[in-house]
Amino acid sequence: xxxxxxxxxxxxxxxxxxxxxxxxxxxxxxxxxxxxxxxxxxxxxxxxxxxxxxxxxxxxxxxxxxxxxxxxxxxxxxxxxxxxxxxxxxxxxxxxxxxxxxxxxxxxxxxxxxxxxxxxxxxxxxxxxxxxxxxxxxxxxxxxxxxxxxxxxxxxxxxxxxxxxxxxxxxxxxxxxxxxxxxxxxxxxxxxxxxxxxxxxxxxxxxxxxxxxxxxxxxxxxxxxxxxxxxxxxxxxxxxxxxxxxxxxxxxxxxxxxxxxxxxxxxxxxxxxxxxxxxxxxxxx
Amino acid sequence: xxxxxxxxxxxxxxxxxxxxxxxxxxxxxxxxxxxxxxxxxxxxxxxxxxxxxxxxxxxxxxxxxxxxxxxxxxxxxxxxxxxxxxxxxxxxxxxxxxxxxxxxxxxxxxxxxxxxxxxxxxxxxxxxxxxxxxxxxxxxxxxxxxxxxxxxxxxxxxxxxxxxxxxxxxxxxxxxxxxxxxxxxxxxxxxxxxxxxxxxxxxxxxxxxxxxxxxxxxxxxxxxxxxxxxxxxxxxxxxxxxxxxxxxxxxxxxxxxxxxxxxxxxxxxxxxxxxxxxxxxxxxxxxxxxxxxxxxxxxxxxxxxxxxxxxxxxxxxxxxxxxxxxxxxxxxxxxxxxxx
Numbered sequence: 001x002x003x004x005x006x007x008x009x010x011x012x013x014x015x016x017x018x019x020x021x022x023x024x025x026x027x028x029x030x031x032x033x034x035x036x037x038x039x040x041x042x043x044x045x046x047x048x049x050x051x052x053x054x055x056x057x058x059x060x061x062x063x064x065x066x067x068x069x070x071x072x073x074x075x076x077x078x079x080x081x082x083x084x085x086x087x088x089x090x091x092x093x094x095x096x097x098x099x100x101x102x103x104x105x106x107x108x109x110x111x112x113x114x115x116x117x118x119x120x121x122x123x124x125x126x127x128x129x130x131x132x133x134x135x136x137x138x139x140x141x142x143x144x145x146x147x148x149x150x151x152x153x154x155x156x157x158x159x160x161x162x163x164x165x166x167x168x169x170x171x172x173x174x175x176x177x178x179x180x181x182x183x184x185x186x187x188x189x190x191x192x193x194x195x196x197x198x199x200x201x202x203x204x205x206x207x208x209x210x211x212x213x214x215x216x217x218x219x220x221x222x223x224x225x226x227x228x229x230x231x232x233x234x235x236x237x238x239x240x241x242x243x244x245x246x247x248x249x250x251x252x253x254x255x256x257x258x259x260x261x262x263x264x265x266x267x268x269x270x271x272x273x274x275x276x277x278x279x280x281x282x283x284x285x
Numbered sequence: 286x287x288x289x290x291x292x293x294x295x296x297x298x299x300x301x302x303x304x305x306x307x308x309x310x311x312x313x314x315x316x317x318x319x320x321x322x323x324x325x326x327x328x329x330x331x332x333x334x335x336x337x338x339x340x341x342x343x344x345x346x347x348x349x350x351x352x353x354x355x356x357x358x359x360x361x362x363x364x365x366x367x368x369x370x371x372x373x374x375x376x377x378x379x380x381x382x383x384x385x386x387x388x389x390x391x392x393x394x395x396x397x398x399x400x401x402x403x404x405x406x407x408x409x410x411x412x413x414x415x416x417x418x419x420x421x422x423x424x425x426x427x428x429x430x431x432x433x434x435x436x437x438x439x440x441x442x443x444x445x446x447x448x449x450x451x452x453x454x455x456x457x458x459x460x461x462x463x464x465x466x467x468x469x470x471x472x473x474x475x476x477x478x479x480x481x482x483x484x485x486x487x488x489x490x491x492x493x494x495x496x497x498x499x500x501x502x503x504x505x506x507x508x509x510x511x512x513x514x515x516x517x518x519x520x521x522x523x524x525x526x527x528x529x530x531x532x533x534x535x536x537x538x539x540x541x542x543x544x545x546x547x548x549x550x551x552x553x554x555x556x557x558x559x560x561x562x563x564x565x566x567x568x569x570x571x572x573x574x575x576x577x578x579x580x581x582x583x584x585x586x587x588x589x590x591x592x593x594x595x596x597x598x599x600x601x602x603x604x605x606x607x608x609x610x611x612x613x614x615x616x617x618x619x620x621x622x623x624x625x
Binding site: 011014015017018019022025026029030107108110111113114115116117278280281282 | 356357360381382385386388391398402405406409410411412438
């Protein structure tokens, strides 16, 4: 029978690779919609830049001849905004939570119970494929936008340790974003409809990940509280690392905390899946 | 040794009983009433390796629940089951590599991609050796005559074609036990026939064990020697297909072809006239009265031809299901009483 073939780590890696490849192919089926959707995401950049420009118009000019808002000049703000966009490109998971909840509701989740495959692993590799497809299309417009806006990056490229930390934080932001949204989707095992919950999360995540404005603009004690939340690692943290706003001696610590949050959500997603399946199996399937 | 052994399997669900009206719905926000549904109650049976067994029963009888229990999707409330020595709901990977579940109403292929991509994924998930994969896929596509469909996106396939693909996906890892839940649901007659023929051939070649649920008697008649009738969660009958008629039907049908000029008047004295298309009349009579009725009928009427048949299987089963639905079955009543 099928015993005796590659079923250990080698088999698993090979299965992941196949999922990745197939999901990538699936992504490219609707290339028109996909390309348009990717490009449309760049539109908010223009409105956002105008918004900050209008805001800075009202801010009095300081001693150095520049308007500053909690340490951010207009160029800093645009640079920050572009970088959080990049962070979100890694950490946002459109359709993941709703997809999981739908699969639970429609009973498609049975597939993962009957077949020797792990649901979270499967979804993770499918998501990696989605992101790869997205980056391959978005790389050019991203490049153009960053090139056009290069003047706003007054410090130029960050120093090597910052650049390395930036890349590491983006990769972890991807995993963390995946796990947080997977947990939200897995709530579907307990609640038939998760759209309100998801709406609430999106709302908070939009502000508290720093996508709307830099989190250090928040007043105390809110800033301190938000600083303890994992959401900042989805956009704010990678952006401030690139802008070298994190002191070098805190860089390692912050990365460690991000890794710990990721591990925590890994554990949470696993536990929720296990409990959820138990409930599902007990309840009716 | 039996490949599937089920003993006293029970499955009880708790369902939220939503009352009618807005006021009651508001009340339901904090206090909810639940109803206990016993989907499977005390099912015990054994299936030998290589058997092809059909589960029959009305909607909600517990057929699908039983298949879900055996494929490990759900846990039982009590009782035991072993398939190839494994307890299904422990979901041992070794077990999951040796059986397959096909649900007629569920799709497990990638919708936007050609089926062959899903097959490749299955090859990886089940760790099928490339050579065996090629060979099995070749055999299955030949048997189902669907080679040209492999490269077409699944969403462009007809229901029947998609079912063929689903079956291939399920059989690629050469499962020893196959659970089929309504495999021909929604298919036209030709597609149904094709799937039946395929399953028959495949099972004969591979000697795998198949458990099937279906509402189509043709599926059952074409495929299964052994039939298990489940209603209200209990096994009502376990035996041959022809035995069902003896068990559930107390009547026979006599079709008479009356001679020219012979009136059909008074034929209803023997039983119910089922069909009257003169000169042909069909009467349903109690089983034990066949010879008496025949003798009397031939004496009173001038008849060109006469035939005695069993009523159609569908009718026998439908009659039984209707009886069950009325909740008259004594075994069911007592089970309910015991559980409350």
